[in-house]
Amino acid sequence: MPNLPKPRLRRAIRRGEPHLGAAPQAEPETPSVEQIESSGLRWVNVERPGALERAWLEENFDFHALDLEDVLSRNQRPKIDVYDDYLFIVLHFPIFDSAAGRLGTGELDLFVGPGYLVTIPNQPLQPVEYLFERCRSKEELREQLFSRGSGYLLYRLVDDSFDYCFPMLRKIGNKLDALEDEIFEGRSEEVVRDISNVKQEIINFRKVIRPQRPVLRDLEQVKQRYLATDLDLEIYFDDIVDAHERIWDMLENYKEVIEALAETNESVISHRVNDILRVLTSISVIVLPLTLIASIWGMNVGVPGEGNDTDFYVIVGAMLVMFLGMVGYFRRRGWL
Numbered sequence: 194m195p196n197l198p199k200p201r202l203r204r205a206i207r208r209g210e211p212h213l214g215a216a217p218q219a220e221p222e223t224p225s226v227e228q229i230e231s232s233g234l235r236w237v238n239v240e241r242p243g244a245l246e247r248a249w250l251e252e253n254f255d256f257h258a259l260d261l262e263d264v265l266s267r268n269q270r271p272k273i274d275v276y277d278d279y280l281f282i283v284l285h286f287p288i289f290d291s292a293a294g295r296l297g298t299g300e301l302d303l304f305v306g307p308g309y310l311v312t313i314p315n316q317p318l319q320p321v322e323y324l325f326e327r328c329r330s331k332e333e334l335r336e337q338l339f340s341r342g343s344g345y346l347l348y349r350l351v352d353d354s355f356d357y358c359f360p361m362l363r364k365i366g367n368k369l370d371a372l373e374d375e376i377f378e379g380r381s382e383e384v385v386r387d388i389s390n391v392k393q394e395i396i397n398f399r400k401v402i403r404p405q406r407p408v409l410r411d412l413e414q415v416k417q418r419y420l421a422t423d424l425d426l427e428i429y430f431d432d433i434v435d436a437h438e439r440i441w442d443m444l445e446n447y448k449e450v451i452e453a454l455a456e457t458n459e460s461v462i463s464h465r466v467n468d469i470l471r472v473l474t475s476i477s478v479i480v481l482p483l484t485l486i487a488s489i490w491g492m493n494v495g496v497p498g499e500g501n502d503t504d505f506y507v508i509v510g511a512m513l514v515m516f517l518g519m520v521g522y523f524r525r526r527g528w529l
């Protein structure tokens with residue numbers, strides 16, 4: 194994206210500053226903003242931003258108005274915008290939505306500049322919260338990360354967020370293994386819904402991961418601007434790209450596995466149906482000659498042996514012998 198001029202945004206009224214003509218008002222709400230500062234670097238974390246948090250960002254930073262609109266939007270694609278003195282990055286990460294019972298998308302907006310990193314998740318993201326709390330509570334870790342500049346802190350945050358995907362992928366892999374066992378244990382009809390759910394999880398995961406590729410490539414090109422010069426730049430951000438590629442390769446593999454399991458399940462169900470039809474067909478063929486004999490001697494006309502009890506038992510015995518002979522023949526041919 195071409196560099197855009199940074200207009201001086203209108204500032205919000207500071208707290209405690211007198212405002213002529215204004216009636217006394219209640220104490221204003223406090224914006225949901227947390228900050229950590231060390232070694233000349235400030236990390237600002239803003240969760241679920243609203244109008245109050247936007248006003249705070251306008252008051253403390255000179256971010257472009259379009260970027261602030263993107264922060265409040267919930268439908269932003271992953272991207273990176275490059276300005277003269279900061280980067281605006283939008284990334285997506287998979288999260289499990291317990292309310293919907295399926296995999297969803299968590300958006301993380303980042304502003305990176307010399308001396309600061311602003312993270313704005315649209316909903317709680319565990320890797321962001323975990324790293325932020327560790328930096329706040331552990332001075333040694335805070336000094337280690339913050340002393341290397343905002344770019345290194347950006348790398349560590351993005352790397353932890355992608356690493357958080359691997360336990361989720363392992364859970365999907367365990368589900369696939371369990372589905373395979375259930376299919377061959379005779380529960381094919383019951384796992385149809387489970388296969389559909391896992392397939393939907395893989396599709397949602399792919400939808401989250403796929404758009405990150407161009408963003409990470411662009412990030413590699415601009416990473417040197419805010420990273421300390423004494424660091425090996427290629428190693429750090431190449432590690433993020435490698436993690437992304439591993440995630441994508443696992444998703445591709447899982448996609449092939451779930452499709453194969455679905456086909457296998459359909460084959461097992463079809464084979465079972467064919468077995469049932471084979472048995473029913475064999476029974477029909479066995480009963481057919483017996484039905485024919487019974488129909489002949491049951492006709493409403495004179496037939497041989499009519500009124501003779503001995504002939505009745507002879508006919509029944511012949512039908513029984515025929516029945517046993519056909520059953521034996523069908524079993525010998527493997528039809529029963």
